Amino acid sequence: MKDAAMADTGAFQHAAFLYRTRAEFTATVVDFVRAGIRAGEAALVASAAPAIQLLRANLGGEAEQVAWRDLSIMGMNPARITAAFRMFVDEHAGQAVRCVQELAWHAESPGVQRETLRHEALLNRALEHDRASLLCAYDTRLPSGVIAGATRTHPLVMRQGRWQASRGYASSPLIPAECGDPLPAPPATAARLSYRDDLTVVRRFAAAQAQRAGLGQERAADLVLAVSEVAANTLAHTTGPGTLSVWADEGEVVCQLRDSGRIGDPLAGTHPPGPEITGGGQGLWVVHQVCDLVEIRTGPDGTVIRLHVHLPG
Amino acid sequence: VSDATFHTKVVSGIAVVAAPEDIDITNAEALRATLLHSAGLGPRTLVVDMSRTEFCDTAGLHVLVLAHKRALTDGGEVRLVVPRTSVLRIFAITGIDRVIPMFTSLDKALAHEPGAGEHPAV
Numbered sequence: 146m147k148d149a150a151m152a153d154t155g156a157f158q159h160a161a162f163l164y165r166t167r168a169e170f171t172a173t174v175v176d177f178v179r180a181g182i183r184a185g186e187a188a189l190v191a192s193a194a195p196a197i198q199l200l201r202a203n204l205g206g207e208a209e210q211v212a213w214r215d216l217s218i219m220g221m222n223p224a225r226i227t228a229a230f231r232m233f234v235d236e237h238a239g240q241a242v243r244c245v246q247e248l249a250w251h252a253e254s255p256g257v258q259r260e261t262l263r264h265e266a267l268l269n270r271a272l273e274h275d276r277a278s279l280l281c282a283y284d285t286r287l288p289s290g291v292i293a294g295a296t297r298t299h300p301l302v303m304r305q306g307r308w309q310a311s312r313g314y315a316s317s318p319l320i321p322a323e324c325g326d327p328l329p330a331p332p333a334t335a336a337r338l339s340y341r342d343d344l345t346v347v348r349r350f351a352a353a354q355a356q357r358a359g360l361g362q363e364r365a366a367d368l369v370l371a372v373s374e375v376a377a378n379t380l381a382h383t384t385g386p387g388t389l390s391v392w393a394d395e396g397e398v399v400c401q402l403r404d405s406g407r408i409g410d411p412l413a414g415t416h417p418p419g420p421e422i423t424g425g426g427q428g429l430w431v432v433h434q435v436c437d438l439v440e441i442r443t444g445p446d447g448t449v450i451r452l453h454v455h456l457p458g
Numbered sequence: 459v460s461d462a463t464f465h466t467k468v469v470s471g472i473a474v475v476a477a478p479e480d481i482d483i484t485n486a487e488a489l490r491a492t493l494l495h496s497a498g499l500g501p502r503t504l505v506v507d508m509s510r511t512e513f514c515d516t517a518g519l520h521v522l523v524l525a526h527k528r529a530l531t532d533g534g535e536v537r538l539v540v541p542r543t544s545v546l547r548i549f550a551i552t553g554i555d556r557v558i559p560m561f562t563s564l565d566k567a568l569a570h571e572p573g574a575g576e577h578p579a580v
Contacts, residue, residue: 344482348513366544373515377483418516418552427516427552434551 151177151278151301151308153186153241158278159269160301161311163285163292167199170282173303174245175203177280181243182210189233191226192247192282193217221249221257223264224433227271227415234275235417242275247282250291256438256453258291263324265298270319271412297321320411328440328451331401335392340376347376347389351400354391358398359456367435368454372400374428375450379404393456397437400452408443464492466499470568473497474505481511481518489518493525493536502534505567514545519554526558535559537567 151158164170174190178200181188190200191214201208214229226246234242248261268279280303283295296302297317302309338350351372355365372389379387379402387404414429433439438453465476473496481489496504506522508514526536538560540546549555561567 342484344484345480348480363547366547370513370515370548373482373513377515377517380483427520431516431548431551 151243151280152180153184153276153278155241155276157269157272157275158301159272159299160278160280160303160308161295161299162280162282162303163295164282165285165305170196170247170284171199171203173306174200174280174282178204178211178243178245179207181241181278182207184241186241186243186278187233187237188212188243188245189214189230190245191216191219191229192245193249196247216247216249220437221252221254222433222436222438223248223257223261224415224439227264227267227412228417228430228433230268230277230279231271231415232417234272234277240276242277244277244279245282246279250283250287254438256440256451259324259326260438260440262294262298262321265295266320266324267412267415269298269300271415294321325442328442328449331390331399332392335390335401338389339386340379340389341386342380344373344376344380348373350389351391354400355398355454358391358393360398360454361457364454364457368398368400368452371432371435371439371452371454372402374432375402375452378428379406382406397453397455401449402452403447403449405447406443407445408441408448414439463488463495466492466496468499468501469505469564472501472503472505472568473499474507474564474568477506477508477511477514479510479512481514481521483515483517486515486517486521490521490524493521497525497528497532502529502532503537504529504534505537505539505564507539507564507567508545509539509541509564511540511545512542514548516548516552519548519552522558523554537561537570539564539567 178188189212194215194217197213296311296313299311300314302311336354340347348369351369355368383404383406385405390401392399414433418427436452437455440451442449467474475492475496529535536558538558540560541562
């Protein structure tokens with residue numbers, strides 16, 4: 146059986162599947178998903194719409210037993226995919242879970258690339274205690290840096306039908322160094338606001354800037370919510386002021402909040418609050434849900450959180 | 459505004475708290491204190507009227523969820539009056555709209571039988 150190396154072992158397994166053709170992708174993923182369903186496991190596939198259509202057609206009736214997550218609808222923010230896996234595993238407590246993902250590695254934005262790599266790396270921590278097998282599909286025609294990233298973030302690699310332990314994984318840090326690359330400085334023309342205690346002013350400022358940049362009413366409200374949640378963390382966890390900078394960039398509005406705090410948990414914001422909402426941590430989760438991309442740099446010098454929301458059209 | 463408590467009235471034996479325009483971390487504690495005080499007025503069910511509310515963050519949600527849980531253990535519940543769609547967004551994102559009964563008007567919240575929320579159309 147092709148997927149013997151990914152049978153339910155009661156532990157988390159995370160494999161990179163490097164495929165050369167669409168036919169190989171389809172055959173392997175269908176076998177993997179089908180074996181899970183037949184073993185009584187819960188199955189989830191997260192991918193772009195065309196791959197979902199292809200897999201659905203090839204799975205036949207068993208496609209109805211798969212939870213499909215269309216990444217073209219969920220958007221580009223990889224942290225939301227981490228959260229979706231977390232929710233799926235929680236919904237199937239006591240049951241082995243089998244997941245497949247094919248991420249948007251073709252995205253041109255270096256920020257999306259970095260956060261996608263971070264998502265892959267963090268899954269090793271996010272699901273480490275769960276009975277879950279996760280197969281991540283990579284087209285071998287992707288840039289060599291993406292394939293190298295896959296071998297560093299996956300303990301297992303499957304290539305041409307053969308499973309191997311990834312040698313690069315063991316020697317790599319939990320989060321690849323490039324995920325912490327410094328962010329380019331905000332443009333000199335960015336609008337700036339210092340805040341310390343009044344969040345109403347922060348929201349008004351963000352709303353006015355979002356409107357000026359051309360965001361529609363709903364997305365502007367989302368951005369204001371995200372900005373307010375991050376600024377609330379400044380008030381809750383630091384004594385000093387925070388600085389909000391807002392600017393428009395190629396097709397998006399960017400809000401950056403800088404303060405003297407430090408975020409200790411690399412998984413902050415990827416755990417859904419659910420009905421047991423108990424305070425602390427939900428703010429960042431909401432931020433991830435409403436933004437198209439969130440970049441966080443945190444350390445002894447403080448924290449910078451950059452929120453991206455796409456402009457319409 | 460942050461240390462203000464919010465207006466409470468009793469209608470048909472149910473305490474109704476008027477929530478402020480903006481609820482965030484700077485006044486969530488004041489809202490918590492008001493809800494706790496109103497719960498002590500006697501009736502086990504509490505209505506939080508968010509008709510004026512245009513913004514609510516996760517600190518505000520946290521206070522509402524805790525008040526609802528406390529009311530449930532006393533055999534009552536918290537009912538939210540949320541006519542504005544802008545506030546509904548955060549309730550939907552966090553799934554709290556499936557936890558606390560929500561109504562589009564104060565009359566509906568007061569008239570309703572316990573345990574069955576009328577979810578406003580988003």
